[in-house]
Amino acid sequence: MCGIVAYVGDRTAFPILIKGLQRLEYRGYDSAGIALHNGTSHVYKCKGKVKDLENLVKDKDISGTVGMGHTRWATHGEPSDRNAHPHQSMKGKFSVVHNGIIENYTHLKKELSNRGYSFESDTDTEVLANLIENIYLEQNISAELAVRLALSRVVGAYGLVIYCEDEPGQLIAARKGSPLVIGVGNQEYFLASDATPIIEYTDQVMYLNDEEVAIITREKLELKSLSNDNLTPDVKKITLSIDHIDKNGYEHFMLKEIHEQPATITDTFRGRVAMDGSKIFLGGVLDVMPKLINAKRIIIVACGTSWHAGLVGEYLFEKYARIPVEVEYGSEFRYRHPIIFEDDLVIAISQSGETADTLAAIRKVKEAGATVLGICNVAGSTISRETDAGVYTHAGIEIGVASTKAFTSQITVLLMMAMLLGSKRKTLPQAEYSTLIHELISVPEKIEEILKEEEKIKKIASVYKDVSNALYMGRGLLYPVALEGALKLKEISYIHAEGYPAAEMKHGPIALIDENMPVFALAANDTSYEKMISNIQEVKARKGKVVAIVTRGDKSIRKMADHVIEIPECHEAVSPLLAVIPLQILSYHIAVMRGCNVDQPRNLAKSVTVE
Structure with missing residues (x-):
């Protein structure tokens, strides 16, 4: 859900972080931020998109060869500048970016408040940053040990990158239930929630497993368990290329x-x-x-x-x-x-x-x-x-x-x-x-x-781009496709849509049908075809608008439907693979015509790593 990117090496970190955050935009987010370390830490963050962050840092100090960036999908606290990551501990010793949820953060926050800690955000992440700092200062131990001890008290999921002011040139990463991948370069390391920000720099990566902690400097990567067992990094080659993300x-x-x-x-x-x-x-x-x-x-x-x-x-x-x-x-x-x-x-x-x-x-x-x-x-x-x-x-x-x-x-x-x-x-x-x-x-x-019929499908989309509701119906193998078609429409166009087994329409949903209700009927020539004809007639009898997905050459449904989209003749077993394509195209063009952000729909994330 949230996106993490980090770098340690000899290069200037800022361009790597910004480009990495842009590559992670598809995961869905509501704010963005970076922390750069060049002797002192500089944290820049804001509500909005990566381009808003780029505008924010103009004329700011963006030097440094160590840094971390983050795109946030809100769980604790509304989208705002103060809730954006990275978060710093109260005394400024630690900077943290975090993907996941700390479930016992309320208990930890109360405990830290009793010890004199105050909080500037509503997030669970700031609580974790302060917990690490508190352990670090009270016990006078290394940052890595403070992180492991803090995480032993945490209930929940996390993908973390952490920087300690007292140990410059080092990043600490940890994972439990939220992915983190580390790219291995030549005396440099790249960290991210997935491989997309990494692939143009290296094809050598390792994936952190649950309850593993990586301690990283430009010279080396050390891998440990939470209980301090030394582990051997498993570095693999990935075949993902830049073409895949353009x-x-x-x-x-x-x-x-x-x-x-x-x-x-x-x-x-x-x-x-x-x-x-x-x-x-x-x-x-x-x-x-x-x-x-x-x-x-x-x-x-x-x-x-x-x-x-x-x-x-x-x-x-x-x-x-x-x-x-x-x-x-x-x-x-x-x-x-x-x-x-x-x-x-x-x-x-x-x-x-x-x-x-x-x-x-x-x-x-x-x-x-x-x-x-x-x-x-x-x-x-x-x-x-x-x-x-x-x-x-x-x-x-x-x-x-x-x-x-x-x-x-x-x-x-x-x-x-x-x-x-x-x-x-x-x-x-x-x-x-x-x-x-x-x-x-x-x-x-x-x-x-x-796909060659896209322009025809686009014209049908223009007819229904302003509707408020839509129903999808299918039978047998095409019932799940009706569900998927409805999900696509509501995901990217924000039109309320529901999918039903066609025979269930008369058990309630048919009450919704009037002259303003489009019904997308999946009516390929399969074992349910004759039944689908009856179901379409029921819709038309109530003045519903019918967009039918039919097998090429169909004549019966063509006479009843307001619009028809043909798919090639096929075996029933592969019909879902064909029937879903027009529904995807319809949803896409309706969303574009409505001015929606097709690739990054509001409130959604690509990889759902929290419950």
């Missing part, structure tokens, strides 16, 4: 990522499906294949868009592998005393691999002894490390806060897993198995066909 001529990252989906879906199945349709190979689950084949139940845990992908997975696993499936919100799963058996298979889905609620669900499941698979997009992420096995989506970095290509890549992985399990369990006949593989291989070309 718009490449598109007006917004979201539009670029919509258009990347033919390539990202191909990248997801490339090397995993035989082009002759004979087999699927998922190396990431090979070691646990016997457990997968013999699973009595699958539980899918996810949040947001990933949860919608999980709902698609439910249909696919039950149909092709004949295994019962439950799809759970990660945020609810851990709190409702779920019944978990050792022979359950749990699949955790997360774009970032750092979603706090999904991680908490994973840890609860592992306590019960079930097998956990991860589906995520970020190599080296926490979910990829904490699960027993898994599959990367290979969607590439997704900058737009509203997920597009990550969603279709997740569905691609789920479809491959369902087909593979169906083949192994002998519940999916070989002929149909081969047909489905060929259908999946054909998807990227069919999406290209849909």
Whole structure:
């Protein structure tokens, strides 16, 4: 959620920090700040965007080869200059940037107040800065030890970078539940919440694990546990390039990522499906294949868009592998005393691999002894490390806060897993198995066909850009796509929208329909087609406006709908991958026409690392 960037080395830190904060803007934020250290500390911070911070520091001292920056997504205290990071301790000994939540900050704040500490902000982070300082001064110990002792008293999640005035040239980083990556250069180190601010300087990185502390100077990096065990840094090479984080001529990252989906879906199945349709190979689950084949139940845990992908997975696993499936919100799963058996298979889905609620669900499941698979997009992420096995989506970095290509890549992985399990369990006949593989291989070309219709879809968007509400409806595999379409619209255009199973409309939501209510109907030519015709008639009988997503050549629904968007003919199993594309395009253009910040919608963050 919040974005952290820091540097220690021989270069001037300021340009690295500002560029890093710009690269982290996609995570969502409401204020920004930097601290630069050149013998004394200079902290500059303000409510607003990075460009506001750049204006603030004009004519200020921005020298120094050590520094840290931060973009804040508010948890404690409203967006304001005083609540922006970095925060300094009362006596000025420590500067801190923090991602996460200190849950027991109220208790710690009261304790520090009784010791004479005062506070200038409403944040939990300032409490932590003062706690570290208090321990440091009272016990007359090193900054690193003071940090470890302070963190041993903290309840909650954190990604931290800390600077001590008495130990110049050194940064201390720590992590629990909130990601931090360290880029390793030539006598210089780069720290960030993710790799995007780092990749133009080095391709050598290490990811901090929970309850690890890094002590960093330009000469060396020392890694310890909170309990003072010395650890060996695990440095890896990353393949992310600058091209992945540039718009490449598109007006917004979201539009670029919509258009990347033919390539990202191909990248997801490339090397995993035989082009002759004979087999699927998922190396990431090979070691646990016997457990997968013999699973009595699958539980899918996810949040947001990933949860919608999980709902698609439910249909696919039950149909092709004949295994019962439950799809759970990660945020609810851990709190409702779920019944978990050792022979359950749990699949955790997360774009970032750092979603706090999904991680908490994973840890609860592992306590019960079930097998956990991860589906995520970020190599080296926490979910990829904490699960027993898994599959990367290979969607590439997704900058737009509203997920597009990550969603279709997740569905691609789920479809491959369902087909593979169906083949192994002998519940999916070989002929149909081969047909489905060929259908999946054909998807990227069919999406290209849909993308060529963008101008037509844009014209439809112009008709509905000023509505206040919208309904989405679908059946079977396209019901989760209706949910996803509604989520996209409200995420980026701020129009209230809801998705429903089409047959449920008459159990309440149909009361909302009048001549001002657009209804987006997912009506591809599948097993529910005739039922969808009836549901659309119900909407039209109440003067609702219908925008229908139909299979190319459809004649029946065309006669009823106000607007029709065609998708190529396809197998029902891959229909979600095609049907969601027009909905993404519609939402994008409606949001642009309304003047919304498409890539950074208000109040939202890309990587949700707090509960």
